[in-house]
Amino acid sequence: MRRDIFQAIADPSRRAIIALIALQAMTPNALAAHFDTTRQAVSKHLRILTECELIKPEQRGREIYYQLEINKMKEIDKWLEQFRKIWEKRFDQLDTLLTTLKKPKK
Amino acid sequence: MRRDIFQAIADPSRRAIIALIALQAMTPNALAAHFDTTRQAVSKHLRILTECELIKPEQRGREIYYQLEINKMKEIDKWLEQFRKIWEKRFDQLDTLLTTLKKPKK
DNA sequence: TATATTTGCAACCGAACGGTTTCTTAAATT
DNA sequence: AATTTAAGAAACCGTTCGGTTGCAAATATA
Numbered sequence: 001m002r003r004d005i006f007q008a009i010a011d012p013s014r015r016a017i018i019a020l021i022a023l024q025a026m027t028p029n030a031l032a033a034h035f036d037t038t039r040q041a042v043s044k045h046l047r048i049l050t051e052c053e054l055i056k057p058e059q060r061g062r063e064i065y066y067q068l069e070i071n072k073m074k075e076i077d078k079w080l081e082q083f084r085k086i087w088e089k090r091f092d093q094l095d096t097l098l099t100t101l102k103k104p105k106k
Numbered sequence: 107m108r109r110d111i112f113q114a115i116a117d118p119s120r121r122a123i124i125a126l127i128a129l130q131a132m133t134p135n136a137l138a139a140h141f142d143t144t145r146q147a148v149s150k151h152l153r154i155l156t157e158c159e160l161i162k163p164e165q166r167g168r169e170i171y172y173q174l175e176i177n178k179m180k181e182i183d184k185w186l187e188q189f190r191k192i193w194e195k196r197f198d199q200l201d202t203l204l205t206t207l208k209k210p211k212k
Numbered sequence: 213t214a215t216a217t218t219t220g221c222a223a224c225c226g227a228a229c230g231g232t233t234t235c236t237t238a239a240a241t242t
Numbered sequence: 243a244a245t246t247t248a249a250g251a252a253a254c255c256g257t258t259c260g261g262t263t264g265c266a267a268a269t270a271t272a
Contacts, residue, residue, distance in 0.1 A: 143261075144261075147261055150261080168269040168270065
């Protein structure tokens with residue numbers, strides 16, 4: 001069973017859950033109210049997100065508040081880094097080109 | 107059939123393909139040589155990546171060079187933006203705390 | 213022209229995915 | 243103590259995924 005952060009964010013429902021939890025910790029029931037699905041389905045998503053440590057459960061009485069582990073999100077950012085270098089380079093090249101074009105002709 | 111960039115990067119083989127192509131455009135055969143799998147499997151990944159416009163095929167004789175559409179990668183960066191705001195805020199708070207601790211006691 | 217090479221496409225297969233329904237456990241409320 | 247509420251666990255179901263094998267099409271080479 002593959003279980004990493006990239007697989008975790010592949011599902012649109014899970015991305016929506018992450019976005020909601022990012023604003024404030026929420027219970028499975030509260031989350032389910034935002035979706036057109038059963039609480040159990042949400043629970044399954046929460047389990048997956050918990051397993052790859054993207055969210056953390058916090059028991060409060062009989063309720064469980066799930067909160068985002070924002071640091072884990074940085075792993076995606078870290079992976080993107082290698083490509084950011086490339087698109088920044090391309091932007092610089094474009095910038096150079098534009099600057100060159102602007103220069104008065106010899 | 108769901109086909110978006112998040113699903114595209116969910117698979118580790120596809121992430122590896124993206125990373126290779128980022129450096130230089132490559133053919134399916136050349137790519138397959140880097141993996142312990144058949145060319146057809148790589149071709150399937152390339153198809154998925156092409157469908158969500160993360161890569162672009164360029165025919166050259168009987169070979170097809172696939173090259174990365176770096177701009178598409180920015181979509182991930184864009185999605186991350188909402189969370190980057192949060193982790194930068196948390197960092198600022200930590201920074202403020204540390205600065206406060208450093209201040210001499212009254 | 214015959215042959216080899218590069219590639220895509222279709223059919224198939226087992227495993228994983230995303231969902232539902234049903235059941236159990238535990239805490240809160242009456 | 244009985245009932246309600248919140249949540250997880252297990253079993254099941256149809257679909258998708260990632261891979262394979264086999265085949266057809268098109269280009270290059272002999």
